[in-house]
Amino acid sequence: MSDLQIKKSSTIYDVVIVGSGAGGGMAGYVLANAGLKVLMLEAGPYFDPRLNSAQLKNSWESPRRGASTNTRNFGDFDAAFGGWSLDGEPYTTKDGTEFEWFRSRMLGGRTNHWGRISLRMGPNDFKSKDGLTADWPITYDDVKPFYDKVDRMIGIYGTVEGLENEPDGIYLPPPAPRLNELYIKKGAQKAGVTVIAGRGSILTQALPNNKDRGACFYCGQCNRSCKVYGDFSSSSCLVIPAVKTGNLKVIANAMAREVLTDDSGLATGVSYINKDDMQEYQVKGKIVILGASACESARLLLNSKSSNHPGGLANSSGVVGKYLHDSTGSGASGWLPQLLDRKRYNEDGVGSVHIYSPWWLGNKKLDFPRGYHIEYGGGLHMPGYGFGGGIQNMNGKVAGRDGKMKEAGGFGVGLKDDYRRFYGVGIGMSGRGTAIAREDNYCEIDPEVVDKFGIPVLRFHYKWAAEEINQAKHMQDTFQEIMHQMGAIADPAQGKETNYGLEAPGVIIHEVGTVRMGDDPKKSALNKYCQAHDCNNLFVVDAAPFVQQGDKNATWTILALSMRTAEYILAQRKKLNV
């Protein structure tokens, strides 16, 4: 290590961006297209879905038939380079609490494999009616023009519904439901649950004025990332096009260590370790933008201590890391006897939801605040690892082809035929709800632990409360009622002993809120343009600025806010303010 030195680049970029996911990608795209010289640091390798996707591989091309591994948590064909645990990059938890942190180290980050469910937050999500949580410093009307621009630029399918807190966008036609989903829709409506077309960032039609992206061809494999760029990934839709402008340079395998500041407290650049040569580098920028993910951006700020910023950069308020919140999640599964021996046809559809239930009970008085939405699925999917599992719990419950009840389990030609009969009968539903942002749910720097690069790691403290648990119970009750109404045979429901199936914090991968925005510098780290109160050439564009997430998935709001911040930066530059 005697040759270890810090390599300082003399180039001063207009902007240095840390992270290439939805937030970093959008900021880079807008700024590079406006002519700024942008440097983007990405902690993982370069990734281009056109070249690196496993799209259209058959199950048998994987020796484990698509099963997950420690390095592919969502299956062997999934695009994520990363997972719940990264070799040499630990995180810890405190006081026996739980948090699961999914990190994708790759160009485009988690947008390469996400569910593409693209929901706008509504007016009541920005300004709550119950007053239980802090309001955002901005309203839906402030963000709406950016949601609109994101819709047009990236493309999203859906239907105009006119619901109060589920704002409509500018939509491409939605994919029709699969057969299983038609049954779900009918059952849910009988149960009094609203069901509408899904809203997903997939090109069900070619996007006007975009020659680089192909229309969806319905393989249903969005999680593998799309070779024709038919869905939204930050890599394919933002970063790679931005690189083509000649104004944005990506340094891959660059793990940011800290944001550098000068004597006046302003940001001057970023230091990072290059994973390829394990050398230390410093790059300079007039503006620094963090889009490293909510928790990673908080970690960077907390690790960027200086005499001007003793508690970490942008943290004179002490809120950085606090108010961490994920969505709640609980699920159910079952199967439809009506679908036994169903006719075969290609039912892959799209790799996002075809139908969903926006929160349908408004502000009705319940034993939990806010609400949740439900995502549904089922269909004639590609058989892979897990196919046919637990048939002994199914084939004894219905009559065989001869009309006689069968003994559960079995073997031989009769069993072989059962697998055919039961193919495509399954259904699943997942609730995703609002979790309350709380000061005592947080991430902080673990005082004792560093990662393999010597960077202090995050320690999490996160507990669910009655609000979330009661919501999960409501989800389970609703799922059972929907299953009953559609004549499904439900798998056992989750009860009190599992907190009604409520997933551990972080598992839904909607973690937000760790560098919250606000008008009061004593209570927030960023102003309403995601600009640090304490450091006016520093911005955060991932989900960290969220004050309080609705039940809506975070990505579309990250994109809209990042675009808004990038346009604000351009306007401020014109005024010579940054």
Add this chain to the structure above:
Amino acid sequence: MNRRESLKALGIGAVTTGLLLDVSCKTDTKKLAEDNAPKDAPAADPSRKPDEIERDNKLEAEKFFNDHEMATITVLVDIIIPKDEKSGSASDAKVPEFIAFIVNDMPEHQTPLRGGLRWLDLQCLQRYNASFREATAAQQIEMVTMIAYPKKAKPEMAQGVSFFNRMRDLTATGFFSSEIGVKDVGYVGNTPNQWTGVPADVLKAHGFSSIWG
């Protein structure tokens, strides 16, 4: 990008839709997977990370089961999924090879399978004075029948039921995710197409009046 360009990007000729070719990409990003690939190996899969390729090669080479165990597994999987008028047997679909790999990939299967095979052999030795593999076909079926029906199996067969449930699951997964099995079960996706909703005759058969129900 129009449809023809899309198909080209997928490595699919416009005429031969459905025939899937490996996309060969002669670019720098392929370096991602190439670095650790053996020199004489075919071009590395650009969707895989070098450490994954290395791990899979290692797993492929490992042997957990001995020859007797593999032979027993082969008999069992063909009892679970035999050849019929529609398709071949589990061993035709290389299910034993799949199970041999999966126990390396998922070590949690190792002890239940090894122990379960031994449990089965002991049962057969006591009953037939032969291991399961060496027992007659009729004896094998008699033995399997005692553990294949969880609800009516005798309590003292519980460990065997548990083992057989696992074998049945692995056999079904291995068979129906194979090329033979996918064709058998009638999965016709994984190819570029236009999804326009549930076909009219299916809608009608299930009592739905339109593609939106």
